[in-house]
Amino acid sequence: MSTIPTTEIIILDTSEEFRKDVSIISPAFDAVSKADGFQAPVYTGIQIENPTTGYIILNWESMAHHQALMDSPSYGSVLEALKPAFGGPFKMYHVIFNEHPIALQQPVTQVLLLTLKDPSHRAEVFDILSKISVLSKKMLVFGPTLENENQIVLVGGWASVEAHLERVATEPKEVVERLFALATKDHHFHAALRPYAGK
Incomplete structure (x- = not known):
């Protein structure tokens, strides 16, 4: 089995637009998919208990790969493409799980x-x-x-x-x-x- 990836988890306050259609931020993922070390797919969704909270979860070969994207000139356009999803603050976590997620x-x-x-x-x-x-x-x-x-x-x-x-x-x-x-x-x-x- 391949190496267990570094999983990036974003928990966000959602916008009304995102709650209606999570695919509105697909352009951001199209940009991210070109980054070295990205492992498709991206998982997006709305919390079942409270749809004002949403999740974006994606996998990287390593934290260094995600950091390289964040340090790159194209990261600004990724953030801009993500903006329609956010209705408030968000938290980002990175974790290497005990097994493949x-x-x-x-x-x-x-x-x-x-x-x-x-x-x-x-x-x-x-x-x-x-x-x-x-x-x-x-x-x-x-x-x-x-x-x-x-x-x-x-x-x-x-x-x-x-x-x-x-x-x-x-x-x-x-x-x-x-x-x-x-x-x-x-x-x-x-x-x-x-x-x-x-x-």
Whole structure:
């Protein structure tokens, strides 16, 4: 299997235009698709629980490849082409997951952001998440953000929100309780992402 990519995750306050049609920012992705190290497709979508929040998720061969795009003269035009999607602030994260993020290909993607309450618990939290990842047949992957090693992003792939909730009900309660005793849940929602491979 190829090297696990660096995944860029943008969580944004959406514009009304983006909520109506996520493809309005396709020109930005067409430009990004020409960048060295970009791995198609880009995944975009609206949060199921609250459509004023949206997601843009894409993969790079490495963080250096994404940085090279951000440092290039063409990056300004990429940002300009993305503007119609934004209705307010956004946050960007980069993460190298424990396995390939095949979860993004499922009908519903769970996005969970955790922050360790105490960095000394990192190994235990990773152990809990590793066990959950194995049980999910790697349909649930996780990793610390490159920006902050105490912040962890987890994405899971599901047939539906209901399928996720049914699965959670079967998890050992003490494991889930222990996880949230050690880490703060900063963001936990679902999105229906659609792939865009570019022209």
